[in-house]
Amino acid sequence: MVAASVPIEQLVGQHITFGYNEQTLLFDVSLRVQAGEMVALLGPNGSGKTTLLRLLSGVLRPRQGTILLEGRDLRSWGRRGIARRIAVVPQDLHTPFQFTVEHMVGMGRAPFQSSFLGAPSKEDDVMVAEAMEEAGVASLAGRVFNELSGGERQRVMIAMALAQQPAILLLDEPTSHLDIKYQIETLELVRHLNQRRATTVIAAIHDLNLAARYFPRLILFQRGIVADAGPAEVLDSALLKKVYGVDVQVGIMRGSVHLSILPPAENTRAEPHEVEQHPHIHVLAGGGSGEVLMRALADERYAFSAGALNIGDSDHTLALRLADDVITEQPYAPISPGALEHVRERFRHTGILILCPMPIGPGNVPLLREALAARRKGLTILLLDAPKGSVSVCLDGKKNSSEVVARDYTGGEGTQILTELVGAGAISFASVQEVLEWLRQHAPNNVVVRPPA
Numbered sequence: 001m002v003a004a005s006v007p008i009e010q011l012v013g014q015h016i017t018f019g020y021n022e023q024t025l026l027f028d029v030s031l032r033v034q035a036g037e038m039v040a041l042l043g044p045n046g047s048g049k050t051t052l053l054r055l056l057s058g059v060l061r062p063r064q065g066t067i068l069l070e071g072r073d074l075r076s077w078g079r080r081g082i083a084r085r086i087a088v089v090p091q092d093l094h095t096p097f098q099f100t101v102e103h104m105v106g107m108g109r110a111p112f113q114s115s116f117l118g119a120p121s122k123e124d125d126v127m128v129a130e131a132m133e134e135a136g137v138a139s140l141a142g143r144v145f146n147e148l149s150g151g152e153r154q155r156v157m158i159a160m161a162l163a164q165q166p167a168i169l170l171l172d173e174p175t176s177h178l179d180i181k182y183q184i185e186t187l188e189l190v191r192h193l194n195q196r197r198a199t200t201v202i203a204a205i206h207d208l209n210l211a212a213r214y215f216p217r218l219i220l221f222q223r224g225i226v227a228d229a230g231p232a233e234v235l236d237s238a239l240l241k242k243v244y245g246v247d248v249q250v251g252i253m254r255g256s257v258h259l260s261i262l263p264p265a266e267n268t269r270a271e272p273h274e275v276e277q278h279p280h281i282h283v284l285a286g287g288g289s290g291e292v293l294m295r296a297l298a299d300e301r302y303a304f305s306a307g308a309l310n311i312g313d314s315d316h317t318l319a320l321r322l323a324d325d326v327i328t329e330q331p332y333a334p335i336s337p338g339a340l341e342h343v344r345e346r347f348r349h350t351g352i353l354i355l356c357p358m359p360i361g362p363g364n365v366p367l368l369r370e371a372l373a374a375r376r377k378g379l380t381i382l383l384l385d386a387p388k389g390s391v392s393v394c395l396d397g398k399k400n401s402s403e404v405v406a407r408d409y410t411g412g413e414g415t416q417i418l419t420e421l422v423g424a425g426a427i428s429f430a431s432v433q434e435v436l437e438w439l440r441q442h443a444p445n446n447v448v449v450r451p452p453a
């Protein structure tokens, strides 16, 4: 009997955290890439795609977490060992010497030569010639690399990677300088490598249409993984709006089988008042305390906003998927004055604020102070607490408030504000179910209820 083939986990990131300085840039990133996969890394400028590729190729080391290459810690492979398995095509490359294209492509063979200065073998020469041919740069062989156009340099860098004959190809925006012909040719070439040589491909790419066309798996990245699935799930206009902050139309063009992403047509743009309309439920959560509520609101098709939430908090990741707007704060950071102003503004336009039973610390207690100030100006506030020891029970003085105290790390200020909120008329609930029943009965007309999908 032939054993069923088990996909090999070729490159695995486990809980990677990284920052260039004291600020955390990537927080708790985990991903698994099987041998022979073709993965596109999508995300706005500055979202950390290049940084993730540099971590995966061993150029940068994670502050926390590990990276496994074919089951072994990447650090144990050494630079040469990694270069024999992984080729990287950077966004651009500058050399201090006037190397020819042929010499540059020949450097792709260096990891396999006995010493850096070792003469290339006949086999190396053949591979270099083939790589230049495949990448369409054979005619540039004698030209000086530094004197080439951006697009020509990009194709030479791809030829260098091809000469390396890697198991894994990491590409950082491989088509950014290329005209449409070479964009298509380059991605066709990459796909050919993937299909014929089973080369694993991970490519940071800005063109969502090319990503949809060539990559079966898309990772949407915003300093962490926001979505990781096929094009149909990741190229969702609401998700793209949240991550990129723009309206796009996603659809399948006539005669095509792939998704296309376009700016909205002028005549299909929503009226200004619709665009500017804020969701009228706002959720304050953190530390996973909002998960059940946010899922329930989404299931009932309530539009809602959330935050401020720290990047890396599981509530933040979920809110990016489910909420219509998310106020975002840096990982682990206390609420900044900018985010607090955003929250204050949101409270002014919100009909109902739902406060989840989040841990209260010095970093987020300003949110509670804002909530109390907003309640005093008339904002409807629903306090959601654990089924037992709910805020209503705890804070009316009849029973002990041990559960609230247990999540209050402010030395009592958090509990005090919750008590004042109840005194000021915030309504307490013991379960998400109760909140939903209340919303069904009392939600004012201005609560936006989404039409069925």
Ligand SMILES: Nc1ncnc2c1ncn2[C@@H]1O[C@H](COP(=O)(O)OP(=O)(O)OP(=O)(O)O)[C@@H](O)[C@H]1O
Pocket: 020, 021, 025, 043, 044, 045, 046, 047, 048, 049, 050, 051, 052, 204
């Ligand atoms: N060497 C560095 N030192 C300090 N900060 C850096 C360094 N390299 C990148 N950064 C910062 O890290 C953040 C992420 O950068 P990165 O290049 O990984 O993003 P990206 O998603 O690849 O962006 P783009 O799409 O614009 O290429 C940016 O804010 C950038 O300014």
